[in-house]
Amino acid sequence: MTRSTQIQLVARPVGTPTSENFRTVSVELPELGPDEVRVRNEFLSVDPYMRGRMNDAKSYIPPFGLNETMTGAAVGHVIDSTSDALPVGTAVLHSYGWRDVAQGPAAHFSALPETALSLSVFLGAAGMTGLTAYVGLKRIAGLAEGESVFISGAAGAVGTIAGQVARKLGASRVIGSAGSAEKVAVLKEKYGFDEAFNYKDAPVRQQLRTLTPEGIDVYFDNVGGDHLEAALDRLNTSGRVALCGAISQYNSTERSPGPDNLSNLVTRSLRLEGFTVGQHQDLQGEFAEQMTGWLQEGSIVFDETVVDGIDHALDAFFDMMNGANTGKMLVRI
Structure with a gap:
């Protein structure tokens, strides 16, 4: 038995x-x-x-x-x-x-x-978590070499991999948000983020504006809410958003207000696209080959x-x- x-x-x-x-x-x-x-x-x-x-x-x-x-x-x-x-x-x-x-x-x-x-x-890293980061950046956002990327919830499972995958895909600058000074330090010292900030220190809009004087081209969203609103402020013309999650709202019992700057989608020709990794299993083989190599050589941690x-x-x-x-x-x- x-x-x-x-x-x-x-x-x-x-x-x-x-x-x-x-x-x-x-x-x-x-x-x-x-x-x-x-x-x-x-x-x-x-x-x-x-x-x-x-x-x-x-x-x-x-x-x-x-x-x-x-x-x-x-x-x-x-x-x-x-x-x-x-x-x-x-x-x-x-x-x-x-x-x-x-x-x-x-x-x-x-x-x-x-x-x-x-x-x-x-x-x-070699499972659904890593594939989510890969799909979001490569297929949904269409990250191109030389572009700048902002990743919210960057110290989480998907975020830590997304920051490194962004660099592998040619990002020139990677910025992340996290919930403590210790996590911010890890993002910069271990995961190679160029800049990172503690979203509890000051309004996200204010901190992101300070760290991105030239704007951003891609936003990988794990958080939603004030992070999405801040990213819409900083996205350059033809910027893209890969909507992966909205953890800031999952336990909410009230209707969450939408961003107050959605008009930027029109004036800057922005694109927002949500995704779930299960709809992109055709990338599994390509991802597995890439990630296995990166892990074995130690270039992804x-x-x-x-x-x-x-x-x-x-x-x-x-x-x-x-x-x-x-x-x-x-x-x-």
Whole structure:
């Protein structure tokens, strides 16, 4: 008999989620059926998009069901198998997160190469996180060599990779925002940002104007709100915005006001485009080849904020939503 500790959503949050919205259960797993695998998870991913799935609202991905175990990206090793394609010991990536042991059809699990790096890299720099940065800058924003880029939420999982990918794609100047002096220092000293600022120190509009006397050409938006408004002030003619997220508004219980300077879209011929990475899987092969090379040569670096134990998975999620992480937030089982 194998039991799996799993976390379920039992009530939809109003505003900021609390532990009362969830419960932890122990589930007895059935015997494997034909072409199925059982996986002991090693790392689980917690991500901002999961907050949206806690609402019963139409989106690009269905909401979590009440009284059902939540899902999300995870990596681990096969511990039991009836699949010839995924024998015991295979490292896999899958979407059965929020549990310590996962089980399902082999087709729902993807084999991963064993590398010198931790498996967790396939949840971050070499996974959906890195692909999101790559898609947003290359395809959505069409970043060209010599252009300047502003990235909000730059110390987060996507932001730290986006700053480095922007440089790889030829950006002449990369500016980022973060929520503490320590994170600002990391952006400049470790991740190669030319400038960075603490958005809590002064209005974003004021700080961004000071740091971008010649304006910006591309804005990679993870935050929304005042950051988007500030970027619209500083975008040069034909500037582009890749709308990746709006974490500043995810827990809001009131309608958020729109930017007061949308007329700049007309007067400066600006383009705003939202995207979700799942719609751009055709770039996966190209991205994987590029990122693997960059990681192996050490020209792309990454941080992980790791919380230990399935019993602390919610703590990791809450901390991530409050900006406590630098780089990718992970739960280590």
